[in-house]
Amino acid sequence: DAKRGGRGIVRLFDEGMDEGIRFRRRVESGLSQAIDKGELSLVFQPIVSGAAIEVVGFEALVRWNTREYGPISPATFIPIAEESNLIHELGDWVLTQALDVMKQWPGQYVSVNFSPRQFRRHNFVGHIMESVLRAGIEPARLQIEITETAIFDDAERAADTLYKLRQMGFRIALDDFGTGYSSLYNIRKFALDCLKIDKSFIDGMGRERESAAIVHSIIHLGRALGLGIIAEGVETEVQVQALRLAGASHLQGYFFSRPVTADLAAEMAATRFIGGEDDTDGDLLSS
Ligand code: C2E
Ligand code: MG
Numbered sequence: 001d002a003k004r005g006g007r008g009i010v011r012l013f014d015e016g017m018d019e020g021i022r023f024r025r026r027v028e029s030g031l032s033q034a035i036d037k038g039e040l041s042l043v044f045q046p047i048v049s050g051a052a053i054e055v056v057g058f059e060a061l062v063r064w065n066t067r068e069y070g071p072i073s074p075a076t077f078i079p080i081a082e083e084s085n086l087i088h089e090l091g092d093w094v095l096t097q098a099l100d101v102m103k104q105w106p107g108q109y110v111s112v113n114f115s116p117r118q119f120r121r122h123n124f125v126g127h128i129m130e131s132v133l134r135a136g137i138e139p140a141r142l143q144i145e146i147t148e149t150a151i152f153d154d155a156e157r158a159a160d161t162l163y164k165l166r167q168m169g170f171r172i173a174l175d176d177f178g179t180g181y182s183s184l185y186n187i188r189k190f191a192l193d194c195l196k197i198d199k200s201f202i203d204g205m206g207r208e209r210e211s212a213a214i215v216h217s218i219i220h221l222g223r224a225l226g227l228g229i230i231a232e233g234v235e236t237e238v239q240v241q242a243l244r245l246a247g248a249s250h251l252q253g254y255f256f257s258r259p260v261t262a263d264l265a266a267e268m269a270a271t272r273f274i275g276g277e278d279d280t281d282g283d284l285l286s287s
């Protein structure tokens with residue numbers, strides 16, 4: 001009969017539903033409770049100056065350890081949060097935590113990732129300002145990381161937002177640079193402090209001429225525009241030497257440190273200098 005047939009259709013649809021969609025739904029409902037359950041945490045990865053390997057800041061990276069499935073990568077759940085309103089609550093939690101943790105550091109900045117949807121939120125500037133005021137942190141100690149996607153969809157409005165943020169003293173970094181749609185010609189319109197060269201180019205540096213050429217031209221033109229350059233995903237000493245030689249102002253990656261807990265970050269912040277993973281290469285520390 002009609003009733004049974006209807007159920008059958010529902011069940012069929014359910015079974016035939018893409019595994020991905022089901023996973024997505026579970027992530028969404030899990031994430032909506034993650035803050036209350038205390039399943040979220042932040043880790044901090046040092047950003048060092050190219051010249052002295054001094055720790056100048058830390059990038060805050062969110063972690064989600066679920067009771068049901070164990071840890072889930074932000075690369076998986078951030079895009080899902082981004083497609084729902086969850087990103088706002090999650091982003092507010094990240095910012096508040098990050099501003100709290102950094103109070104223990106002597107002067108380093110914290111670099112916080114903001115998704116395109118957060119950046120386009122109504123009164124984003126006022127919201128950020130309110131958060132730092134509440135935390136009692138100088139705006140110059142907050143670096144706002146956004147991606148090319150966040151600024152190129154509505155370039156005029158984005159330029160205005162960035163200008164205001166910069167006027168208030170915040171630092172702005174363009175993350176994953178080179179993987180999106182922007183060109184060095186276009187970025188001049190935006191009030192930025194630095195470009196983060198995406199890890200994929202750093203990886204390729206020692207292997208292919210093309211990657212090395214891209215890295216060199218980003219550094220060269222970025223510098224000509226007065227921007228700082230952070231190389232992301234630096235894993236080897238060969239990369240460190242090549243990037244320093246090419247003139248990258250800042251470096252970040254497993255070679256120096258993986259993202260660490262707030263306590264360890266506070267120790268690193270107090271010490272200010274770190275070597276590579278191989279403790280025997282003292283030359284990095286002294287030059
Ligand atoms: P991202 O902002 O480009 O962050 C850099 C990613 O590269 C991080 O992955 C970091 O752990 C990883 N990484 C750093 N150095 C190395 C290295 O030497 N080798 C390798 N293999 N990886 C390295 P993570 O923490 O898994 O984050 C992935 C992405 O998720 C981030 O990319 C960012 O787009 C997003 N994300 C993380 N936390 C947040 C957050 O609090 N808010 C928002 N909106 N997005 C976040
Ligand atoms: Mg980032």
Ligand code: MG
Binds near residue numbers: 175198
């Ligand atoms: Mg990045």
Ligand code: MG
Binds near residue numbers: 176
């Ligand atoms: Mg990335």
